Amino acid sequence: MTDTGMTDTGITLTRRPDGDAARPAKAPPLRPHHRQLAVLGVLLLVAIPLPLVLPPAQGAVAVRILIFALMAVGWNVMSGFGGMFSFGHAAFFGLGAYTSAYLLVEHGVSPWIGMLAGMAVAAAVAVVIGYFAFRYKLQGAYFALATFAFAEMLRLIVTTSDFTNKAVGFTVPLIQGSSFWKIQFAADSPAYFWIALGLAGIAAAVSIVFLHSRTGRYVTAIRDDELAAASLGTPVLRYKLVTVALSAAITSVAGAFYTQYYLFVNPDLAFGSSVSIQAIATVVIGGIGTIWGPIVGAVILGALSDVTATLLRTPPDFLNFLQGRSGLDVAVYAVLLILIVRLLPKGIVGTIAARWRR
Amino acid sequence: MSNIGTKAQSPPAPAARRRPLLGGDGTGAVLKRAAVTGGLVAVAIAVALIKSGSGLVVWQSVVTGLLMGGLYGLIAMGLTLIFGVLDIVNFAHGALLAIAMFIAFGVVQGTGVHPYLTLLVAVPALFLLGAAVHRGLLSGTGGASLENQLLITLGLSLLLENGLLMFFGAEPKTVALPGDFQFSLFGAVVSGARLYAFLGAILIGAVLFWLLRRTRFGTAIRAVAANGQGAELVGVNVRRVHTLTFAIGTACAGAAAVLAAPLVTVTPTLGEQFNITAFVVVVLGGMGNVAGALVGGLLIGLVEQLTTIYMDGQSSLLGVFAVFVIVLFLRPQGLFGRRS
Numbered sequence: 001m002t003d004t005g006m007t008d009t010g011i012t013l014t015r016r017p018d019g020d021a022a023r024p025a026k027a028p029p030l031r032p033h034h035r036q037l038a039v040l041g042v043l044l045l046v047a048i049p050l051p052l053v054l055p056p057a058q059g060a061v062a063v064r065i066l067i068f069a070l071m072a073v074g075w076n077v078m079s080g081f082g083g084m085f086s087f088g089h090a091a092f093f094g095l096g097a098y099t100s101a102y103l104l105v106e107h108g109v110s111p112w113i114g115m116l117a118g119m120a121v122a123a124a125v126a127v128v129i130g131y132f133a134f135r136y137k138l139q140g141a142y143f144a145l146a147t148f149a150f151a152e153m154l155r156l157i158v159t160t161s162d163f164t165n166k167a168v169g170f171t172v173p174l175i176q177g178s179s180f181w182k183i184q185f186a187a188d189s190p191a192y193f194w195i196a197l198g199l200a201g202i203a204a205a206v207s208i209v210f211l212h213s214r215t216g217r218y219v220t221a222i223r224d225d226e227l228a229a230a231s232l233g234t235p236v237l238r239y240k241l242v243t244v245a246l247s248a249a250i251t252s253v254a255g256a257f258y259t260q261y262y263l264f265v266n267p268d269l270a271f272g273s274s275v276s277i278q279a280i281a282t283v284v285i286g287g288i289g290t291i292w293g294p295i296v297g298a299v300i301l302g303a304l305s306d307v308t309a310t311l312l313r314t315p316p317d318f319l320n321f322l323q324g325r326s327g328l329d330v331a332v333y334a335v336l337l338i339l340i341v342r343l344l345p346k347g348i349v350g351t352i353a354a355r356w357r358r
Numbered sequence: 359m360s361n362i363g364t365k366a367q368s369p370p371a372p373a374a375r376r377r378p379l380l381g382g383d384g385t386g387a388v389l390k391r392a393a394v395t396g397g398l399v400a401v402a403i404a405v406a407l408i409k410s411g412s413g414l415v416v417w418q419s420v421v422t423g424l425l426m427g428g429l430y431g432l433i434a435m436g437l438t439l440i441f442g443v444l445d446i447v448n449f450a451h452g453a454l455l456a457i458a459m460f461i462a463f464g465v466v467q468g469t470g471v472h473p474y475l476t477l478l479v480a481v482p483a484l485f486l487l488g489a490a491v492h493r494g495l496l497s498g499t500g501g502a503s504l505e506n507q508l509l510i511t512l513g514l515s516l517l518l519e520n521g522l523l524m525f526f527g528a529e530p531k532t533v534a535l536p537g538d539f540q541f542s543l544f545g546a547v548v549s550g551a552r553l554y555a556f557l558g559a560i561l562i563g564a565v566l567f568w569l570l571r572r573t574r575f576g577t578a579i580r581a582v583a584a585n586g587q588g589a590e591l592v593g594v595n596v597r598r599v600h601t602l603t604f605a606i607g608t609a610c611a612g613a614a615a616v617l618a619a620p621l622v623t624v625t626p627t628l629g630e631q632f633n634i635t636a637f638v639v640v641v642l643g644g645m646g647n648v649a650g651a652l653v654g655g656l657l658i659g660l661v662e663q664l665t666t667i668y669m670d671g672q673s674s675l676l677g678v679f680a681v682f683v684i685v686l687f688l689r690p691q692g693l694f695g696r697r698s
Contacts, residue, residue, distance in 0.1 A: 145637060326524075341509045
């Protein structure tokens with residue numbers, strides 16, 4: 001996220017030569033940045049003792065919330081900050097999951113390395129997809145459909161390749177005891193939560209820093225008015241590609257951690273369209289383009305899926321026919337999604353923020 | 359792989375407003391593109407012949423592909439009509455199709471009537487459902503922006519699919535066609551159900567074409583599609599036209615569902631597959647182009663069948679997506695559409 005390219009364009013938007021030191025009277029851009037990071041730090045500190053307090057079943061829900069949050073933060077970088085509505089984030093989630101699973105199962109590589117490799121692969125694929133999509137000026141529905149098509153193509157390729165074990169997918173080999181290096185602990189160990197918390201915290205911090213960085217501001221400018229940004233000399237394509245790559249990399253981490261936590265991944269779990277939809281729904285409910293939206297959305301959806309799961313296991317009398325049926329959780333969040341879009345189009349966080357400012 | 363070359367040679371499209379709903383730009387250009395497309399299809403078939411080495415296999419694929427393609431065309435017609443007039447990318451189209459299939463299944467199970475008679479129930483039901491969806495969810499300020507419409511229809515499709523899953527369970531169901539038969543068409547086996555579905559699709563397509571071209575209401579629809587504000591100024595009730603168009607679009611899905619029901623196993627999530635294919639067809643035919651949807655449907659049916667010949671063991675959808683991505687990049691206005 002450097003701005004190395006700015007010099008060769010010749011034109012710059014703001015008093016660039018004098019740099020940070022001489023940034024006159026315009027302090028505000030820095031402050032929210034630090035305030036948000038501080039809030040994030042407090043949230044993380046509060047969350048650390050959670051697994052010791054919560055019953056084990058709730059601990060699993062908490063980890064799932066964090067995985068949702070990682071995915072959602074990734075999606076939000078591209079579609080919220082960048083305004084490029086992706087319908088295919090399953091591609092990056094799946095690439096992260098499969099890269100790390102493949103390296104671990106076939107070559108015994110640590111999932112941490114696998115995670116980094118997955119980020120690189122996902123970012124590279126995202127840049128290729130993004131390059132073609134921007135090169136051919138796909139917008140709105142067409143862009144969404146193109147990203148969707150790429151995710152589905154990856155799913156079909158993975159489902160039919162021997163290289164990736166076809167429809168079976170990968171099962172993470174169990175080890176004796178627990179190991180941080182291999183990210184494997186006892187099933188109800190709080191370590192999973194702490195690692196997920198750390199990853200989600202880093203992702204959220206990266207998204208905050210990104211939003212306030214030079215690249216992030218260019219990208220939001222491009223989102224708001226691409227023509228104006230381009231006419232001021234912003235290298236639009238480059239900033240868009242950086243955003244897409246960052247978004248894909250964050251989402252791929254969610255995939256890699258998902259595999260480690262559930263010890264298992266297959267094409268539908270990794271590349272299925274429900275993964276993309278999950279990422280979208282989380283952010284839309286929380287608030288597109290806001291920093292806290294993905295996190296709020298993840299908490300709501302995660303808690304909701306737990307409630308519906310309990311409801312299906314032990315339904316009250318009037319819902320007896322639902323016993324053992326699936327689909328309620330998605331149906332509920334679909335209703336929530338429709339209601340939010342109709343009634344609070346800015347999402348929960350966006351609406352609250354708008355009220356606050358007034 | 360039927361249309362890769364078409365865009366390379368297409369003339370720079372005029373910068374006019376998109377789609378008059380039927381037909382494209384100048385007849386000459388359309389004919390030229392149709393010729394190129396036809397040539398590519400011929401080449402694709404020739405390659406398939408060389409690859410498989412058996413004329414019968416390819417012939418069977420072509421026949422099956424075209425028959426299936428008619429049905430895809432019908433599904434896509436509803437989708438493209440909705441897009442052309444309302445600018446809504448309807449992600450719930452496939453789920454509505456699944457609803458109609460379950461209606462057909464339920465009616466056949468409950469009363470034992472001939473499956474095709476359920477058209478009389480499914481089509482009006484879907485028409486009303488479509489009208490209700492549009493009035494309730496999509497019209498008004500909340501459904502204004504493209505993203506919002508996309509998200510609402512996406513949420514609706516999730517809701518419908520999972521509602522079906524909750525009430526009917528995931529077990530696949532079948533709708534048997536009594537007195538189904540098979541016959542040989544120059545060696546290719548054709549089942550009666552497929553042929554009926556194809557003919558039904560063509561017939562309904564023709565009715566839709568007639569409705570849009572020859573009736574007063576169709577003129578109103580086309581006027582709204584071309585210029586909503588202008589239509590409103592000359593006294594067209596735009597909101598009503600929108601609702602009715604959405605309803606007609608979903609009714610098309612209902613008709614397609616009944617025709618397709620004997621050919622597939624009915625599951626709550628089957629709409630998803632059809633939805634994807636229908637999107638590809640819509641983009642291929644040009645968003646908002648009803649006649650293009652039918653041609654696109656036939657092409658995609660062929661692509662799907664030929665993919666299985668080209669690539670052993672690969673899903674037939676892979677070829678469909680490859681075509682999709684190429685069309686999206688190189689000719690997003692579709693084979694017969696104008697650039698917007």
